[in-house]
Amino acid sequence: MSATGFTGIVVIVLFFGLIIFFSIINKEPEQKNIRPIPAYDKIIQEINIAVEDGTQLHISLGRGGITGPESASALAGLSILKQVIEKSSVCDFPPIASTGNAVISILAQDTILGTSKAISVADQGRNPSGELVGVTPFSYAAGTLSTIRDDKVSANIHTGWFGSEVTWITTAGERQSTPTIAGTAQLPAQAIIYASASDPLIGEELYAGGAYLGAGKIHLASISAQDIFRWIIIVVILGGVILNFLGIDSLVESILAGSM
Amino acid sequence: MNIKLNAPVSAAIAIGVGIVVLAGYFIPSINNIRFIFLRTGLVLAAVALLVGIINLLSVHFKKMGAETENSGYSLILVITLILTLIIGTIDMVQTYLVGQPNFQMSNWIFKNIQLPIETSLLAVTAVSLTYAAASILRKRMDLFSITFFFVILLVLLGSFSIPPATLPLLHVVRDWIVRVPALGGARGLLLGIALGTITTGIRILMGTDRPYGG
Numbered sequence: 001m002s003a004t005g006f007t008g009i010v011v012i013v014l015f016f017g018l019i020i021f022f023s024i025i026n027k028e029p030e031q032k033n034i035r036p037i038p039a040y041d042k043i044i045q046e047i048n049i050a051v052e053d054g055t056q057l058h059i060s061l062g063r064g065g066i067t068g069p070e071s072a073s074a075l076a077g078l079s080i081l082k083q084v085i086e087k088s089s090v091c092d093f094p095p096i097a098s099t100g101n102a103v104i105s106i107l108a109q110d111t112i113l114g115t116s117k118a119i120s121v122a123d124q125g126r127n128p129s130g131e132l133v134g135v136t137p138f139s140y141a142a143g144t145l146s147t148i149r150d151d152k153v154s155a156n157i158h159t160g161w162f163g164s165e166v167t168w169i170t171t172a173g174e175r176q177s178t179p180t181i182a183g184t185a186q187l188p189a190q191a192i193i194y195a196s197a198s199d200p201l202i203g204e205e206l207y208a209g210g211a212y213l214g215a216g217k218i219h220l221a222s223i224s225a226q227d228i229f230r231w232i233i234i235v236v237i238l239g240g241v242i243l244n245f246l247g248i249d250s251l252v253e254s255i256l257a258g259s260m
Numbered sequence: 261m262n263i264k265l266n267a268p269v270s271a272a273i274a275i276g277v278g279i280v281v282l283a284g285y286f287i288p289s290i291n292n293i294r295f296i297f298l299r300t301g302l303v304l305a306a307v308a309l310l311v312g313i314i315n316l317l318s319v320h321f322k323k324m325g326a327e328t329e330n331s332g333y334s335l336i337l338v339i340t341l342i343l344t345l346i347i348g349t350i351d352m353v354q355t356y357l358v359g360q361p362n363f364q365m366s367n368w369i370f371k372n373i374q375l376p377i378e379t380s381l382l383a384v385t386a387v388s389l390t391y392a393a394a395s396i397l398r399k400r401m402d403l404f405s406i407t408f409f410f411v412i413l414l415v416l417l418g419s420f421s422i423p424p425a426t427l428p429l430l431h432v433v434r435d436w437i438v439r440v441p442a443l444g445g446a447r448g449l450l451l452g453i454a455l456g457t458i459t460t461g462i463r464i465l466m467g468t469d470r471p472y473g474g
Contacts, residue, residue: 005286012282015462067301072457075464078471102312103305107471109315114267114470131319132312138381146323146330165381167388174395185453187446194408196392198399203449207456210469218468222459229455 015225022221034223039181039199040212043080046155046179047088055154056093058147059084060169061108062160062184063100063140070161073185074104076207077160078111083213084157085115097130098147099160100140105132141165148172158182158197159206162189170196271467278465317341344369411437 050057061077064070081097088095094116097108108130133143145168148156156173158166162184170193173180182193183201194200204226210219243249277297284294320334347365355362393412396405418434420426463469 009286011458012462015458016466019459019462019466065305067298067305072460075469075471076456076460079460079469082471102309102315105312105315106308111471129319132315133319134316135309135312136378138378142381146333149330164385164389167385167392171388171392174399185457187449190449192389192392195396204452204456207453207460210463216468218463218466222463226455226459230452233451 011229015229018225018228019218019221022224023217026217026220026224034208034211034220037201037205037208037212039183039201039205040209042179042181042199043084043155043157043213044087046157046181047084047091050088050091050093050154053154054092056091056152057084057088057095057155057157058150058153059095059097059157060144060147060160061097061099061101061104062158062162063104063135063137064161065101065103066107070185073159073161073183073206074101076209078104078107079215080157080159080209080213081108082111082115083210083215085112086118087213093152094129096147096153098133098144099130100132100134100137100143102132102135104160105130137163137165141168144169145172148176148178153178155179155181158193159184159201159209161185162193164188164192167192167196174198267470270472271470274470274472275465275467278461282461282465313341 046057049055059077059081061074061081062070064074066074081095084095097112099105099108112130131147133147134140147153148169149172153176155178156169158169158180159182162169162182163186166182166184166189170180170182174196179199180197181199181201182197183206184190184193185206190200190202194202208219208223210216211223240249243252280290281294281297284290317338320337323334324331324338344366347369351363351366393409396409399405414430415434415437417427418430418432418437420430460469464471
């Protein structure tokens with residue numbers, strides 16, 4: 001086994017152990033001691049507004065599939081979709097979900113059906129919809145625009161994999177004067193979202209949706225596990241800098257290479 | 261007694277396949293099984309595209325009947341989708357009859373319709389990006405937004421290569437920004453994304469997040 005493979009196994013086993021550990025020691029399933037992320041506060045606020053005003057939320061899940069590096073952001077988007085449907089079950093109009101990938105579209109419809117059954121939305125006509133609006137970046141963006149421009153839509157949540165076409169989607173929300181909460185894993189698109197969305201999600205904030213929207217103890221535990229790993233990475237980077245400064249980094253590298 | 265079996269079964273299949281695929285990365289002896297699962301996944305994704313196209317058609321058929329201002333666009337989409345499908349099928353039949361690849365009509369559509377449209381949209385994206393960058397200070401007047409705005413300005417000015425607008429000092433500043441703070445920031449964001457990706461994957465392997473089977 002290569003050194004990279006061994007490190008990978010260690011990281012995954014440690015992560016798994018830490019998530020189990022934190023889910024056991026955290027007795028309460030409510031969020032405590034986690035820093036506020038304004039975008040998630042805004043989502044909860046917008047759900048309440050949609051309930052009071054009889055409007056609906058639009059959740060776009062991007063155009064990432066499940067077989068590439070973009071899958072995690074698409075799955076994080078689905079997790080947020082589930083929470084939003086649960087919390088907005090008493091809305092006059094259920095949320096609309098749009099996507100640019102066929103597999104995610106099917107998963108979105110499955111999430112919608114499963115969540116609607118779980119919260120006993122008996123009226124099938126009131127079930128939220130999951131739409132595939134286009135299969136190329138620009139056709140997806142163009143297809144999403146018509147939903148954003150719908151007068152019934154009071155807020156747009158864009159969570160998933162987007163490219164530079166996200167600027168169309170976010171600026172359309174701004175033109176409609178509706179709040180736009182957006183996050184993606186692609187770096188150039190993150191910069192665009194920071195500039196154009198009213199409430200951006202930066203970096204790993206996208207993956208924390210479940211913990212902030214009340215998905216349960218495991219989601220909160222995974223945030224704690226991430227924090228532990230963040231500190232480990234900080235220590236490793238600082239250690240590397242010190243070793244480099246002392247001029248013994250190549251010695252450590254050769255020892256590690258020899259031992260694996 | 262009504263016992264629902266599909267949710268536990270689908271969860272068990274998803275978790276089992278996920279664990280095997282993950283283990284395949286680290287244990288070379290089960291690499292073949294990993295590839296079988298991945299190839300099956302790709303075939304299923306291709307079938308999902310067909311289902312997705314049907315979904316796309318049904319969504320736009322509904323929008324056409326709704327008499328909204330966008331119903332015309334849905335009509336154009338449905339007509340062009342059906343036309344492209346017919347042309348693609350004719351091309352495939354011709355290919356079968358001739359015995360060698362012959363996608364002339366489909367290629368004509370891509371070269372003369374899709375490519376120019378997508379290129380035009382890319383040009384509009386450049387305008388849209390400039391607008392977004394210019395309006396950031398109107399949205400959020402805080403330290404990070406001000407920094408973001410001025411860094412964009414500096415990098416843009418430093419990127420000019422037309423002689424009257426070229427300033428050597430700005431080139432140096434631009435290079436430093438791109439090499440040091442921008443690269444460091446990007447690495448930091450990527451590390452965060454990697455941690456988020458791992459936790460999302462583990463939650464799915466644990467069955468906590470189940471975007472399948474209800």
